[in-house]
Amino acid sequence: MTLIYFIISSTTSIISRTFKGINKSIILIASILIVIPTLYDWNELDIYYTTDGIADIFILLTAYLLPLSIIANWNSIKSTLYYELVFNLGIILLINFMCQDMLSFYIYFEASLAPLFILIGLYGANNREKAADYILIYTLLSSLFMLIAIAVYEVLIGNTDYQAVSLLVLSLDLQCILFLGISIGIMVKTPLVPVHTWLPVVHSESPLAGSMLLAGVILKLAVYAIIRLILPTLSDASTLYTPVVYMICVITIIYTSIITLRQTDLKVIVAYSSISHMAVCILGIMSNNIIGISGSLILSIAHGFVSPALFIIVGGILYDRYHNRLIYYYQGLLTYMPILAIYLIILSFCNIGTPLSVNFIGELLSLAGALNRVPVLGALALISVLLSASYMLKVTNRLTGGIKTPYISLTHDCTYRESVLLISLIIPTIWYGLYPNGIANMIWSIPKLLYIFILIYNIYI
Numbered sequence: 001m002t003l004i005y006f007i008i009s010s011t012t013s014i015i016s017r018t019f020k021g022i023n024k025s026i027i028l029i030a031s032i033l034i035v036i037p038t039l040y041d042w043n044e045l046d047i048y049y050t051t052d053g054i055a056d057i058f059i060l061l062t063a064y065l066l067p068l069s070i071i072a073n074w075n076s077i078k079s080t081l082y083y084e085l086v087f088n089l090g091i092i093l094l095i096n097f098m099c100q101d102m103l104s105f106y107i108y109f110e111a112s113l114a115p116l117f118i119l120i121g122l123y124g125a126n127n128r129e130k131a132a133d134y135i136l137i138y139t140l141l142s143s144l145f146m147l148i149a150i151a152v153y154e155v156l157i158g159n160t161d162y163q164a165v166s167l168l169v170l171s172l173d174l175q176c177i178l179f180l181g182i183s184i185g186i187m188v189k190t191p192l193v194p195v196h197t198w199l200p201v202v203h204s205e206s207p208l209a210g211s212m213l214l215a216g217v218i219l220k221l222a223v224y225a226i227i228r229l230i231l232p233t234l235s236d237a238s239t240l241y242t243p244v245v246y247m248i249c250v251i252t253i254i255y256t257s258i259i260t261l262r263q264t265d266l267k268v269i270v271a272y273s274s275i276s277h278m279a280v281c282i283l284g285i286m287s288n289n290i291i292g293i294s295g296s297l298i299l300s301i302a303h304g305f306v307s308p309a310l311f312i313i314v315g316g317i318l319y320d321r322y323h324n325r326l327i328y329y330y331q332g333l334l335t336y337m338p339i340l341a342i343y344l345i346i347l348s349f350c351n352i353g354t355p356l357s358v359n360f361i362g363e364l365l366s367l368a369g370a371l372n373r374v375p376v377l378g379a380l381a382l383i384s385v386l387l388s389a390s391y392m393l394k395v396t397n398r399l400t401g402g403i404k405t406p407y408i409s410l411t412h413d414c415t416y417r418e419s420v421l422l423i424s425l426i427i428p429t430i431w432y433g434l435y436p437n438g439i440a441n442m443i444w445s446i447p448k449l450l451y452i453f454i455l456i457y458n459i460y461i
Helices: 002-018 020-033 053-072 080-098 102-111 113-123 128-157 162-166 172-189 198-205 208-218 220-230 235-260 266-285 290-322 338-351 358-373 375-400 416-434 437-443 448-460
Strands: none
Touching: 002 020, 002 080, 020 053, 020 080, 053 080, 053 208, 053 220, 053 290, 053 416, 053 437, 080 102, 080 113, 080 208, 080 220, 102 113, 102 128, 102 220, 113 128, 113 208, 128 162, 128 172, 128 198, 128 220, 172 220, 172 235, 198 208, 198 266, 208 220, 208 266, 208 290, 220 266, 220 290, 235 266, 235 358, 235 375, 266 290, 266 358, 266 375, 290 338, 290 358, 290 416, 290 437, 338 358, 338 375, 338 416, 358 375, 358 416, 416 437
């Protein structure tokens, strides 16, 4: 699959640079058609990759967000290199979810940093060098512990295949060591307190496409890594450390909610919101029950729709018009940009988990699973989620209410391109909120690794 996508990437780059007048259009078409190789049964050619329902939902999410992230900067950035970097970042993420062994996952896990690093370094805001250094140093150094843990598996059984590793029986002491090694890398990637500081900085300086893919897909690699690297073979250690993980998640939700109330940068506010939502995802995935795990995966997909849409509003539409992201700069959007204000209100309520949105389904199941696993910490998490809604309501009230501030001039409302982007992300959020079985059925179509984990858990716990 790596070779297939390398050929696709190379061919797209050559054609786009040959036909410079339509280079962006060529890359956009390629980003739409890139999902086709994932739909073919490559087993006929002796090419294998992970195709269970859990991988499929993340593959489809990546394939869905990739063309939208390219369209998001359609008028603001003309460089062909920019769109090539976004396209290749999407390819790396797709391959990451298709891998069927730990070592390949790690390689592509880290390979995704390269195009994102270049994107931020070349096309980011004023402090882009600092942001690029943050994402490289934080995530690369933390992943070394994960690499050491994977090397232990290689020494023990001679390979790191998911299925082979899931059948490995380890002592509790070794499980604990491997759990800590893998968890350090996951904790930084999520991120959780106290190693979260890199994400707001990176989001604030990243170009729009980078923020969309970072929030929509890259952060989900942490949830996916827990499913593939921890739950199948480190079940005893995960059960032992669940209260510790829950405490960190609760602290993360409370801390980010309080600190977000004092933030003035709109992109930073959305970034902290992502941290809070990912903490809820970790609560669900570590619950050791079907309800919590399903909720975590559904919330991951929901956040993959809503968070990029919010970044389009604050880091795209508003910033492109006024070149300012301060919350106090804006007021009264309902009076002079009513369509944008309606989009913002809908997405804000979806982001806080309002009923009829898929976010509500994900948060409800995640917290239900957490309450079932550790009742006290689950209750604290429930209260914390209510607190996290306060900053989103503050932002919505500030931007849409009142009258226009004297600092800004009147401008046109959302363009057709911007409306298409936002509607494309709002529709699945509402649709799967009304009909969540569509995602749930896909998740549990072929979840072999989780079935093994749950069977072991029910027998021995």
